[in-house]
Amino acid sequence: MKPTLGASTLLDRLSHKRCDPDFLASLQLAAEARFVVLIGLKPVIVSNEARNEAAIRWFTPADLRRLELSDQDVLFLGVDRQSGAGHFALSLTEHRASLVRGATEHLRPLVDLRTIATQGIMSESEVALIGKAKSLAAWHDTARCCGHCGGVTTVKDGGWKRKCWACGHQFFPRIDPVVIMLVSDGERCVLAHEPHFPEGMFSTIAGFIEPGEDVDHAVRREAFEELGVDVGEVRYLTTQPWPFPHSLMIGCVAFTQSGPLKTDPAEIAEARWFDRDDCRTLLAGAHPEGLWVPGRQAIAHSLIKAFVGGGALLKI
Numbered sequence: 001m002k003p004t005l006g007a008s009t010l011l012d013r014l015s016h017k018r019c020d021p022d023f024l025a026s027l028q029l030a031a032e033a034r035f036v037v038l039i040g041l042k043p044v045i046v047s048n049e050a051r052n053e054a055a056i057r058w059f060t061p062a063d064l065r066r067l068e069l070s071d072q073d074v075l076f077l078g079v080d081r082q083s084g085a086g087h088f089a090l091s092l093t094e095h096r097a098s099l100v101r102g103a104t105e106h107l108r109p110l111v112d113l114r115t116i117a118t119q120g121i122m123s124e125s126e127v128a129l130i131g132k133a134k135s136l137a138a139w140h141d142t143a144r145c146c147g148h149c150g151g152v153t154t155v156k157d158g159g160w161k162r163k164c165w166a167c168g169h170q171f172f173p174r175i176d177p178v179v180i181m182l183v184s185d186g187e188r189c190v191l192a193h194e195p196h197f198p199e200g201m202f203s204t205i206a207g208f209i210e211p212g213e214d215v216d217h218a219v220r221r222e223a224f225e226e227l228g229v230d231v232g233e234v235r236y237l238t239t240q241p242w243p244f245p246h247s248l249m250i251g252c253v254a255f256t257q258s259g260p261l262k263t264d265p266a267e268i269a270e271a272r273w274f275d276r277d278d279c280r281t282l283l284a285g286a287h288p289e290g291l292w293v294p295g296r297q298a299i300a301h302s303l304i305k306a307f308v309g310g311g312a313l314l315k316i
Protein backbone atom coordinates (compact mmCIF):
# COMPACT_ATOMS: atom_id res chain seq x y z
CA MET A 1 0.00 0.00 0.00
CA LYS A 2 2.85 2.41 0.78
CA PRO A 3 4.00 4.24 -2.36
CA THR A 4 7.64 4.13 -3.46
CA LEU A 5 8.70 7.62 -2.42
CA GLY A 6 7.89 7.15 1.26
CA ALA A 7 9.96 8.17 4.24
CA SER A 8 13.48 6.73 3.98
CA THR A 9 14.45 4.39 6.79
CA LEU A 10 18.06 4.23 5.62
CA LEU A 11 19.38 6.75 8.14
CA ASP A 12 18.48 7.89 11.64
CA ARG A 13 17.70 11.61 11.27
CA LEU A 14 18.85 12.37 14.83
CA SER A 15 16.69 15.50 14.71
CA HIS A 16 17.29 16.22 18.42
CA LYS A 17 21.06 16.50 17.76
CA ARG A 18 20.90 18.93 14.81
CA CYS A 19 21.16 21.98 17.04
CA ASP A 20 24.54 20.80 18.41
CA PRO A 21 27.15 22.29 16.02
CA ASP A 22 30.06 20.48 17.72
CA PHE A 23 28.35 17.13 17.28
CA LEU A 24 27.63 17.84 13.59
CA ALA A 25 31.19 19.08 13.01
CA SER A 26 32.66 15.90 14.52
CA LEU A 27 30.47 13.76 12.23
CA GLN A 28 31.34 15.86 9.21
CA LEU A 29 35.10 15.79 9.77
CA ALA A 30 35.28 12.04 10.43
CA ALA A 31 36.85 9.92 7.68
CA GLU A 32 33.74 7.74 7.53
CA ALA A 33 31.43 10.71 6.76
CA ARG A 34 29.60 10.36 3.46
CA PHE A 35 28.21 13.01 1.12
CA VAL A 36 25.68 12.77 -1.70
CA VAL A 37 26.31 15.51 -4.25
CA LEU A 38 23.37 17.21 -5.96
CA ILE A 39 24.07 19.33 -9.03
CA GLY A 40 21.16 21.45 -10.16
CA LEU A 41 19.19 19.25 -7.70
CA LYS A 42 20.11 16.08 -9.63
CA PRO A 43 22.09 13.43 -7.70
CA VAL A 44 25.45 12.07 -8.80
CA ILE A 45 24.93 8.31 -9.01
CA VAL A 46 26.76 5.15 -9.99
CA SER A 47 25.14 2.78 -12.46
CA ASN A 48 25.95 -0.48 -14.19
CA GLU A 49 26.85 -0.74 -17.88
CA ALA A 50 23.30 -1.64 -18.89
CA ARG A 51 22.06 1.36 -16.89
CA ASN A 52 19.30 -0.69 -15.31
CA GLU A 53 20.75 -0.60 -11.78
CA ALA A 54 21.86 2.50 -9.94
CA ALA A 55 22.90 3.64 -6.48
CA ILE A 56 23.87 6.87 -4.77
CA ARG A 57 27.53 7.80 -5.39
CA TRP A 58 28.73 8.50 -1.84
CA PHE A 59 31.71 10.88 -1.60
CA THR A 60 34.17 10.77 1.30
CA PRO A 61 35.70 13.89 2.92
CA ALA A 62 38.92 13.05 1.02
CA ASP A 63 36.96 12.99 -2.27
CA LEU A 64 35.58 16.47 -1.54
CA ARG A 65 39.06 17.79 -0.78
CA ARG A 66 40.45 16.27 -3.97
CA LEU A 67 37.69 17.96 -5.98
CA GLU A 68 38.23 21.20 -4.02
CA LEU A 69 34.58 21.22 -2.96
CA SER A 70 33.77 23.11 0.20
CA ASP A 71 31.83 21.20 2.81
CA GLN A 72 30.47 24.41 4.28
CA ASP A 73 26.67 24.54 4.45
CA VAL A 74 26.24 20.83 3.82
CA LEU A 75 22.85 19.43 4.78
CA PHE A 76 22.75 16.80 7.54
CA LEU A 77 20.69 13.80 6.42
CA GLY A 78 21.31 11.55 9.44
CA VAL A 79 23.58 8.79 10.66
CA ASP A 80 23.95 5.19 9.55
CA ARG A 81 22.01 3.08 12.05
CA GLN A 82 24.84 0.52 12.32
CA SER A 83 28.10 2.46 11.98
CA GLY A 84 26.93 5.86 13.24
CA ALA A 85 28.65 7.53 10.26
CA GLY A 86 27.26 10.97 9.41
CA HIS A 87 25.61 11.34 5.99
CA PHE A 88 25.23 14.73 4.34
CA ALA A 89 24.07 16.32 1.10
CA LEU A 90 26.13 18.88 -0.80
CA SER A 91 24.07 20.92 -3.25
CA LEU A 92 25.86 22.73 -6.10
CA THR A 93 24.65 24.83 -8.97
CA GLU A 94 25.48 23.54 -12.44
CA HIS A 95 27.77 26.53 -12.90
CA ARG A 96 29.73 25.76 -9.71
CA ALA A 97 30.03 22.11 -10.70
CA SER A 98 31.31 23.04 -14.16
CA LEU A 99 34.30 24.75 -12.50
CA VAL A 100 35.40 21.53 -10.75
CA ARG A 101 38.48 20.01 -12.34
CA GLY A 102 37.55 16.54 -13.61
CA ALA A 103 33.81 17.22 -13.22
CA THR A 104 32.88 15.11 -16.22
CA GLU A 105 34.76 12.18 -14.77
CA HIS A 106 33.91 12.50 -11.07
CA LEU A 107 30.55 14.27 -10.99
CA ARG A 108 28.70 12.08 -13.48
CA PRO A 109 26.34 10.48 -14.22
CA LEU A 110 23.69 12.92 -13.07
CA VAL A 111 20.13 11.68 -13.33
CA ASP A 112 16.94 13.50 -12.42
CA LEU A 113 15.15 11.91 -9.44
CA ARG A 114 11.86 11.62 -11.29
CA THR A 115 13.57 9.52 -13.96
CA ILE A 116 15.30 7.34 -11.36
CA ALA A 117 12.00 6.75 -9.53
CA THR A 118 10.04 6.09 -12.72
CA GLN A 119 12.59 3.62 -14.06
CA GLY A 120 12.80 1.74 -10.75
CA ILE A 121 16.58 1.34 -11.09
CA MET A 122 17.50 2.28 -7.50
CA SER A 123 16.50 0.87 -4.11
CA GLU A 124 13.41 2.48 -2.62
CA SER A 125 15.29 3.61 0.49
CA GLU A 126 17.95 5.41 -1.59
CA VAL A 127 15.31 7.01 -3.84
CA ALA A 128 13.53 8.29 -0.73
CA LEU A 129 16.79 9.58 0.73
CA ILE A 130 17.55 11.55 -2.44
CA GLY A 131 14.00 12.90 -2.29
CA LYS A 132 14.65 14.18 1.22
CA ALA A 133 17.96 15.80 0.21
CA LYS A 134 16.45 17.31 -2.94
CA SER A 135 13.45 18.82 -1.13
CA LEU A 136 15.67 20.34 1.52
CA ALA A 137 18.17 21.69 -1.03
CA ALA A 138 15.36 23.14 -3.18
CA TRP A 139 14.07 25.06 -0.15
CA HIS A 140 17.53 26.51 0.56
CA ASP A 141 17.74 27.71 -3.05
CA THR A 142 14.72 29.96 -2.45
CA ALA A 143 15.23 30.97 1.20
CA ARG A 144 18.46 32.93 1.07
CA CYS A 145 16.86 36.24 2.06
CA CYS A 146 14.60 37.14 4.97
CA GLY A 147 10.95 37.72 4.07
CA HIS A 148 10.65 40.23 6.93
CA CYS A 149 13.58 42.59 6.48
CA GLY A 150 15.33 41.40 3.31
CA GLY A 151 18.51 40.50 5.22
CA VAL A 152 20.67 37.53 4.35
CA THR A 153 19.75 34.26 6.07
CA THR A 154 22.35 31.74 7.18
CA VAL A 155 22.20 27.96 7.46
CA LYS A 156 21.59 26.55 10.96
CA ASP A 157 21.00 23.12 12.49
CA GLY A 158 22.68 21.14 9.73
CA GLY A 159 20.44 22.74 7.10
CA TRP A 160 17.11 22.25 8.89
CA LYS A 161 16.76 25.94 9.71
CA ARG A 162 17.81 29.34 8.36
CA LYS A 163 18.17 32.42 10.49
CA CYS A 164 18.20 36.05 9.39
CA TRP A 165 21.54 37.65 10.09
CA ALA A 166 19.89 41.07 10.59
CA CYS A 167 16.61 40.56 12.47
CA GLY A 168 17.06 37.04 13.82
CA HIS A 169 13.85 35.66 12.29
CA GLN A 170 13.97 31.88 11.83
CA PHE A 171 12.78 29.94 8.78
CA PHE A 172 12.12 26.22 8.48
CA PRO A 173 12.01 23.88 5.47
CA ARG A 174 8.89 24.30 3.39
CA ILE A 175 6.39 21.50 2.90
CA ASP A 176 3.29 21.97 0.73
CA PRO A 177 0.40 19.68 1.74
CA VAL A 178 -1.61 18.31 -1.18
CA VAL A 179 -4.76 16.20 -1.08
CA ILE A 180 -4.90 13.49 -3.73
CA MET A 181 -8.15 11.61 -3.90
CA LEU A 182 -9.75 8.61 -5.46
CA VAL A 183 -13.36 9.70 -5.98
CA SER A 184 -15.54 6.57 -5.78
CA ASP A 185 -19.15 5.45 -5.57
CA GLY A 186 -17.99 2.19 -4.00
CA GLU A 187 -18.08 0.21 -7.27
CA ARG A 188 -16.35 2.61 -9.65
CA CYS A 189 -13.83 5.42 -9.38
CA VAL A 190 -13.17 8.61 -11.31
CA LEU A 191 -9.84 9.08 -13.07
CA ALA A 192 -9.03 12.18 -15.07
CA HIS A 193 -6.75 13.30 -17.88
CA GLU A 194 -5.32 16.76 -17.24
CA PRO A 195 -4.31 18.95 -20.19
CA HIS A 196 -0.58 18.72 -19.34
CA PHE A 197 -0.56 14.90 -18.92
CA PRO A 198 1.15 12.67 -21.49
CA GLU A 199 -1.28 11.23 -24.03
CA GLY A 200 -3.51 8.50 -22.63
CA MET A 201 -2.56 8.98 -18.98
CA PHE A 202 -5.40 9.09 -16.47
CA SER A 203 -4.92 9.66 -12.76
CA THR A 204 -6.61 10.60 -9.52
CA ILE A 205 -7.28 14.31 -8.97
CA ALA A 206 -5.25 16.41 -6.55
CA GLY A 207 -4.92 19.92 -5.20
CA PHE A 208 -3.11 22.01 -2.61
CA ILE A 209 -4.66 22.42 0.82
CA GLU A 210 -5.42 26.09 1.44
CA PRO A 211 -4.92 28.02 4.68
CA GLY A 212 -7.81 27.39 7.07
CA GLU A 213 -8.79 24.06 5.51
CA ASP A 214 -8.63 20.56 6.98
CA VAL A 215 -8.00 17.54 4.76
CA ASP A 216 -11.71 16.64 4.42
CA HIS A 217 -12.65 20.14 3.35
CA ALA A 218 -9.87 20.33 0.78
CA VAL A 219 -10.94 16.97 -0.69
CA ARG A 220 -14.58 18.06 -0.95
CA ARG A 221 -13.65 21.42 -2.48
CA GLU A 222 -11.28 19.95 -5.08
CA ALA A 223 -13.73 17.19 -6.06
CA PHE A 224 -16.50 19.73 -6.55
CA GLU A 225 -14.30 22.25 -8.41
CA GLU A 226 -12.65 19.73 -10.74
CA LEU A 227 -15.36 17.08 -11.23
CA GLY A 228 -18.57 18.77 -10.12
CA VAL A 229 -19.37 16.03 -7.58
CA ASP A 230 -20.56 16.35 -3.99
CA VAL A 231 -18.41 14.23 -1.71
CA GLY A 232 -19.80 12.65 1.45
CA GLU A 233 -17.43 10.62 3.56
CA VAL A 234 -13.67 11.13 3.20
CA ARG A 235 -11.28 8.42 4.37
CA TYR A 236 -7.53 8.80 4.75
CA LEU A 237 -5.47 6.03 3.11
CA THR A 238 -1.77 6.91 3.04
CA THR A 239 0.75 9.72 2.57
CA GLN A 240 3.82 10.24 0.44
CA PRO A 241 6.54 12.89 0.46
CA TRP A 242 6.69 14.16 -3.13
CA PRO A 243 9.96 16.03 -3.67
CA PHE A 244 8.93 18.01 -6.78
CA PRO A 245 9.84 20.29 -5.15
CA HIS A 246 8.54 19.79 -1.59
CA SER A 247 4.98 18.50 -1.37
CA LEU A 248 3.38 16.07 1.01
CA MET A 249 0.70 14.04 -0.77
CA ILE A 250 -2.19 13.02 1.48
CA GLY A 251 -4.01 10.13 -0.19
CA CYS A 252 -7.75 9.77 0.46
CA VAL A 253 -10.81 8.05 -0.89
CA ALA A 254 -13.77 10.41 -1.40
CA PHE A 255 -17.20 8.78 -1.59
CA THR A 256 -19.84 10.26 -3.82
CA GLN A 257 -23.04 9.26 -5.61
CA SER A 258 -22.57 7.93 -9.11
CA GLY A 259 -23.63 10.36 -11.80
CA PRO A 260 -22.55 12.63 -14.61
CA LEU A 261 -19.36 14.61 -14.11
CA LYS A 262 -19.14 18.36 -14.67
CA THR A 263 -15.45 18.93 -15.17
CA ASP A 264 -13.55 22.19 -15.05
CA PRO A 265 -12.02 22.46 -18.56
CA ALA A 266 -9.13 24.58 -17.22
CA GLU A 267 -8.03 21.69 -14.99
CA ILE A 268 -9.44 18.54 -16.58
CA ALA A 269 -9.44 17.59 -20.26
CA GLU A 270 -11.49 14.43 -19.66
CA ALA A 271 -12.76 12.46 -16.66
CA ARG A 272 -14.44 9.08 -16.63
CA TRP A 273 -15.82 6.46 -14.29
CA PHE A 274 -13.80 3.22 -14.27
CA ASP A 275 -14.85 -0.06 -12.59
CA ARG A 276 -12.41 -2.45 -10.92
CA ASP A 277 -11.89 -4.51 -14.08
CA ASP A 278 -11.08 -1.33 -16.01
CA CYS A 279 -8.58 -0.34 -13.31
CA ARG A 280 -6.94 -3.77 -13.44
CA THR A 281 -6.29 -3.32 -17.17
CA LEU A 282 -5.04 0.25 -16.59
CA LEU A 283 -2.56 -0.93 -13.94
CA ALA A 284 -1.43 -3.77 -16.23
CA GLY A 285 -0.96 -1.38 -19.17
CA ALA A 286 -3.49 -3.43 -21.14
CA HIS A 287 -6.41 -1.04 -21.52
CA PRO A 288 -8.12 -1.56 -24.94
CA GLU A 289 -7.98 2.19 -25.70
CA GLY A 290 -4.31 2.44 -24.73
CA LEU A 291 -5.08 4.40 -21.56
CA TRP A 292 -2.65 4.08 -18.65
CA VAL A 293 -2.05 5.28 -15.09
CA PRO A 294 1.08 6.53 -13.26
CA GLY A 295 3.69 3.95 -12.21
CA ARG A 296 4.27 2.61 -8.73
CA GLN A 297 6.46 5.58 -7.76
CA ALA A 298 3.29 7.69 -7.61
CA ILE A 299 0.75 7.63 -4.79
CA ALA A 300 -2.03 7.65 -7.43
CA HIS A 301 -0.89 4.14 -8.40
CA SER A 302 -1.22 3.02 -4.76
CA LEU A 303 -4.72 4.51 -4.51
CA ILE A 304 -5.90 2.81 -7.71
CA LYS A 305 -4.32 -0.47 -6.63
CA ALA A 306 -6.04 -0.24 -3.24
CA PHE A 307 -9.35 0.35 -5.04
CA VAL A 308 -8.82 -2.76 -7.17
CA GLY A 309 -7.93 -4.72 -4.02
CA GLY A 310 -11.26 -3.63 -2.56
CA GLY A 311 -10.16 -3.47 1.08
CA ALA A 312 -12.52 -2.33 3.83
CA LEU A 313 -11.44 1.31 3.50
CA LEU A 314 -12.52 1.32 -0.13
CA LYS A 315 -16.05 0.03 0.55
CA ILE A 316 -19.05 2.09 1.54
Ligand SMILES: [Zn+2]
Residues within 6 Å of the ligand: 146, 147, 148, 149, 150, 151, 164, 165, 166, 167, 168, 169
Ligand atom coordinates in the same frame (compact mmCIF):
# COMPACT_ATOMS: atom_id res chain seq x y z
ZN1 LIG B 1 15.34 39.60 8.73
